[in-house]
Amino acid sequence: MVKRKAGLTGSSISTCPVKFHGGRSFLFILTLSTMVLFSAYTETSTSVDIMLLPSLIRVGEKDYSLSVTGTGEASLKAENNRNVRAELALKAIILPNQDQPLPITLPRAFIKVRFPHFRATLGKTRVSWGDGSCFNAGDLLFGSTSIDTELTEQVIRDETAWLASLYVPMGRFSFAEAVFIPPDPLAAITDDKTAYSLPPIEHTQAGGRAVTKLFTIKTEGGYLYRGEEKTHNIYAALQGHLLADWNISASTSIPSQSPEGEDLKDSLLISAGLFHLQRLGIDSQISFRLEALLRPWGTWEEIKNEVVIMDSTAVYPPPEGANYALFLYPEITLGLSRSINLSLRSLVSPVDLSAMFLLGNSWNMYQGFDILTFILLQAGEENDIFSLERPGGLAFSLGFRFKY
């Protein structure tokens, strides 16, 4: 299964791309045409969102590559039914390597129904648990705890999954939610398509959460059983305001077989964040965000992998950074005017003193049309998590985004 995102910094997406060649490309175009024609005759709305980012990427000491990355997404939404909502979206990811087939994903395909006392959702969609823009220990479903993310996207975490959910309101600001995620049938298809077997039912994930407001603090807690890992997972999250908006989430897990107290400790994850927005004059504003992901019993010492020689070239494999005890995500966004935004996003690994910086500018010039500029820089030694020496350690992008 291919896991990747187009863009400068990311390489992961949880959707399962179907590789399209000649005939299937025709099928894709046919599907899109049908969507557009269908929307013209029914109570639906279509939208298309295209982002193209020509990028100059550093791939070696004196080597640079010029390529185009980007995404194209077409979405069809049902409208004008008060109690039923549905959406079908197809997304194509344009990658720098022209030899690779165009990956097409299905990020959303769901039906949501509102009954008198509850709401049910079935299909491919997202359910957001916990709080946090980049790091969220409460996100048991999609795991917003990795550094493998796409900072150029407006929404940093938008992974989806095939799921069924039940939402029961319990007051204006309280609700309970049950989620059931069956094993992904596409995950069982091997890359060479020579073997196929339905995934075992034991790989199902199931759980639920409850959200309420205690005084002025949003309080959330939940449980998820991960069938494939055979683990029980729990989390708690709080969100409030004291000088700045703040949030904190914590999660831990324990195996369903032979559990030990140490497991709870070793898998403990804590994320915390602060956000503050300040007006600067009439049309300008600045916002500050700082998030941290902490594994108290993770690795606090730097890991140095040994150099691997490939074709007479020294390669420095990145360390198992996922186990590092601390990561930070600072973000500063400056709204210079009504339509121009500057942002500086960064992923920092304090354990090995390396970081990735993304300086971005978006200019909403016309309705739905943005001019995007990004400069990405990784700073660190060769075998740190972030390093200038890694392919893509330095990149410059200038592109367009248009939604219509």
Add this chain to the structure above:
Amino acid sequence: MSYFKALAYKIKQILGGIKMKKLFISIFIFFSPAAVLMGITPEEILERMLENQVHDTARIEGKMIIQDRFGKKTVTFVSWSRGEDNALIEFTSKYEAGQKILRNEDELYLYFPDAEEVIRLQGAALRQSVLGSDFSYEDMTGEKDLLDSYKVTLLGSEEVDGHDCYKLQLEAVSRNVPYPREILWVDKELFIYRKVHKFSLSGRLLKEMRITRFTRQNGKVIPVELLMEDKMKKNSSTEFIIQKIEIGIPIPEEKFSLRELTW
């Protein structure tokens, strides 16, 4: 003093949900020498103007046309509100389709459908500009309590487009407002502002807002077309147009809930 407190409490009991602040303003108006001389105080002018803008319940379909030197951007929306504290806005224009804002007292919940994510904001975020317009979340969701943030002075009377108006000056008493000084021309007959000038700290005119159309409903005069022009930039303005408004209609409290926000 205790007599006045007891009297105020008694009157409050009689009048039901009327706020203490309004009550004291009314008492002040009654006993004020200025009120006796001029017949009305600046606070009462503001109160009567706000009565035309704040509704027990309202459902609005409208749009904002944001213009700059590159052209126009149109944002359409539907909103529901109850008093000053509860509002729900759903954006319907293609670029923002499905994005919603829920206002509950001093907190905002933003909903982004693609990420199925709810973000809760409090504090200064309420004064953030909505989608690059000249209006803040507070403006759109009903923060009309100008008397808390500004000291009001009556400067006199002037005509605006042939309409006799009270000229009011608002000076900020809090730093949490976008404009430190504003001058309002309030129609003496209709109690809607005909023109508003918004100034910088140095006294420079930054923006001018005018009501270009109003409608009458349920005994109220409701502004339905506003034009805010940026006086510092050429061809820069935001037009706020209410295409349909229903006031006093039944809107259940559940409309202003997370359930509705995420639907």
